[in-house]
Structure formats: C-alpha cells, structure tokens
Amino acid sequence: xxxxxxxxxxxxxxxxxxxxxxxxxxxxxxxxxxxxxxxxxxxxxxxxxxxxxxxxxxxxxxxxxxxxxxxxxxxxxxxxxxxxxxxxxxxxxxxxxxxxxxxxxxxxxxxxxxxxxxxxxxxxxxxxxxxxxxxxxxxxxxxxxxxxxxxxxxxxxxxxxxxxxxxxxxxxxxxxxxxxxxxxx
Numbered sequence: 001x002x003x004x005x006x007x008x009x010x011x012x013x014x015x016x017x018x019x020x021x022x023x024x025x026x027x028x029x030x031x032x033x034x035x036x037x038x039x040x041x042x043x044x045x046x047x048x049x050x051x052x053x054x055x056x057x058x059x060x061x062x063x064x065x066x067x068x069x070x071x072x073x074x075x076x077x078x079x080x081x082x083x084x085x086x087x088x089x090x091x092x093x094x095x096x097x098x099x100x101x102x103x104x105x106x107x108x109x110x111x112x113x114x115x116x117x118x119x120x121x122x123x124x125x126x127x128x129x130x131x132x133x134x135x136x137x138x139x140x141x142x143x144x145x146x147x148x149x150x151x152x153x154x155x156x157x158x159x160x161x162x163x164x165x166x167x168x169x170x171x172x173x174x175x176x177x178x179x180x181x182x183x184x185x
Contacts, residue, residue: 005038015042037064044068052131053147056080059132077132083115084136091138091146097156098149108134108153109162116166116179124176127154 004018004027021027036057043050050058050073058065058074065074085091090111096104112130119125131150138146158167158175165180 003038005041009045034064037061040064040068040070044070050128052128052135052150053143055128056132056135059136077129080132080136083118083133085111085134087137087139091134094134094146094153095149098152100156105156105160106162109157109160112157112177113162113166116177119179121179124178126177127151127175130154130177 004015004022007013007027008015008018018027036054040050040054040058043054055073055077058068058070059077059080062074065071085108090108093101093104093107097108111134115130115133116125131154134150134153135143135146154175157163163177167175167177170176
C-alpha cells in the first residue's frame with residue numbers, strides 16, 4: 001500500500017483532500033512513522049525553505065539528509081551541538097520571552113549575541129539557523145510547546161537593545177543576522 005505523499009505525487013490530488021479521506025476512513029494507506037520527514041519531502045517539492053523543526057530533524061537524522069540529498073543544508077548549519085543553547089538557563093525561557101519577559105529576552109539575546117560573535121566575518125544566518133540552536137537541547141516532551149513560542153520569542157528578542165547592529169532585513173523582509181563588526185577609528 002502507498003502512503004499519502006506517494007498518492008499525491010502520482011495522482012495530483014490535493015494533500016488536504018487525501019488526509020481528510022484518510023481521517024474519515026475512506027483511504028487505506030500505510031501510516032508513516034516520520035511525519036517531519038514527509039513534511040521535508042513536501043517542502044522540497046514546493047521549492048520552499050525548510051523551517052526550524054525540519055532543519056533540526058535533518059541534523060538529528062543524517063540518514064534522511066543523505067537519502068533526500070540535503071547534506072548541503074545540514075553542512076550550512078555547522079556544529080549545532082557546539083553552539084546549542086543549554087536547556088536550563090536559555091531554553092526554558094523561550095516561552096517567557098514570547099510573553100515579553102524582560103529577563104528572559106535579555107538571557108536569550110545574550111546567548112544569540114555570543115553565538116553570532118563566533119560566526120566568520122561576512123556570514124549571515126536566518127531565524128531557522130538560530131532556532132535550531134535554541135531547540136537542539138529541548139527535551140522531546142517540551143518541543144511542541146516550545147516550538148509554538150519560538151517565533152514570538154524571536155520577534156521580541158530581535159527588538160532587544162542587546163542585538164542592536166546584529167541584524168538587518170533583506171529585500172524580502174526576512175531577518176538576516178550577522179557578526180557585528182566594530183570599527184576602530
């Protein structure tokens with residue numbers, strides 16, 4: 001039996017319709033064990049950027065990255081384990097920072113600033129690059145709740161005075177982060 005993604009690719013029927021038929025019991029398909037892997041395949045098919053959770057999943061399952069020919073994306077992430085935010089002082093504060101807690105925003109902004117200072121000069125990174133590092137040490141049982149709060153957390157942290165001069169908006173309106181260069185005059 002085929003899975004929903006394979007049926008979608010062969011027939012062109014919308015994934016939303018196929019999922020609804022499956023929920024109603026009219027479609028009998030193999031249940032996939034790796035839902036994130038399926039979402040990565042679909043994202044690649046649409047030629048879209050991978051999100052934070054997808055990049056984290058690729059980093060944690062190198063066999064999937066090899067299978068999908070995405071070694072380049074994993075290589076661009078660098079050494080996530082070296083730069084990963086510790087769960088206790090930083091990771092637990094993501095939800096508080098999303099709620100605009102000044103202390104939590106400062107803690108996360110300091111972590112991001114220190115991480116950006118290790119980047120090679122001229123390298124720019126996006127939210128997903130930073131998000132992977134913030135989520136790398138989050139326990140499995142907390143990943144769903146923490147992921148929901150990551151975007152508002154990043155919006156609040158980006159506005160922090162600690163990160164002034166570390167980011168810019170590109171032509172599409174996306175945030176790009178980089179190492180701040182101090183000029184000696």
